[in-house]
Amino acid sequence: MPKEARPSTGEQAKQHALTQLRQAILRGDMAPAQRLVENELAEQFGVTRASVRAALIELESEGLVERIRNRGSRVRVVTVEEAVAITECRMALEGLCAAKAAVAASDEQLAELADLGTAMTKAVADGEPITYSELNHEVHARVRQFSGQQVAVELLERLNAQLVRHRFQLALRPGRPQQSLSEHLAMIEAITARDPQAAEAAVRAHLSSVIDALRD
Numbered sequence: 001m002p003k004e005a006r007p008s009t010g011e012q013a014k015q016h017a018l019t020q021l022r023q024a025i026l027r028g029d030m031a032p033a034q035r036l037v038e039n040e041l042a043e044q045f046g047v048t049r050a051s052v053r054a055a056l057i058e059l060e061s062e063g064l065v066e067r068i069r070n071r072g073s074r075v076r077v078v079t080v081e082e083a084v085a086i087t088e089c090r091m092a093l094e095g096l097c098a099a100k101a102a103v104a105a106s107d108e109q110l111a112e113l114a115d116l117g118t119a120m121t122k123a124v125a126d127g128e129p130i131t132y133s134e135l136n137h138e139v140h141a142r143v144r145q146f147s148g149q150q151v152a153v154e155l156l157e158r159l160n161a162q163l164v165r166h167r168f169q170l171a172l173r174p175g176r177p178q179q180s181l182s183e184h185l186a187m188i189e190a191i192t193a194r195d196p197q198a199a200e201a202a203v204r205a206h207l208s209s210v211i212d213a214l215r216d
Helices: 010-027 036-044 049-061 080-103 107-125 129-147 151-162 164-171 174-192 195-216
Strands: 066-069 071-074
Touching: 010 036, 010 049, 010 151, 036 049, 049 066, 066 174, 071 174, 080 129, 080 151, 080 174, 080 195, 107 129, 129 151, 129 164, 164 174, 164 195, 174 195
Parallel strands: none
Antiparallel strands: 066 071
């Protein structure tokens, strides 16, 4: 890390380490159960061990890291049972956001959702599951954003962060993108029709399908 770019205060150093670690976990650069060695991370990020330790404690509170007695920290492993429980919580919160978005979104925002639906359809037709997975994630993010329900948005961001590995695994499962596509198009159609009840129902149906896929 160039000297001029080094964080100049303890809080800046902690935030730098926190951002780098969180992004690495969410991108899948750090695998579940991977050990997180404070000395190595401090050297990598150009910060002190204390800054790394503070960042790890915060990531533990977010459910991304677990600290094991006498063994240090590692990227937390989210079991299928936990993933199902998290998705059940998402069902309520994302259903709420979809219903709100159907009422609150601007015409331009609804057009953006429709465009994402078109791009998802193309990704499936072209056999590009990773692109589809990224667009899938983007649709949910846009629906949350357009809902204006900030409390739900913050809760969902923390929940979704724990599901990254499962999301990519589902995207790569043969036949799953095709099934998921129809569910997302139904969500988009209900929201763009400004039908909050149908939008919430479509989200719940989609996430119920996700739970079934997780359990398979």
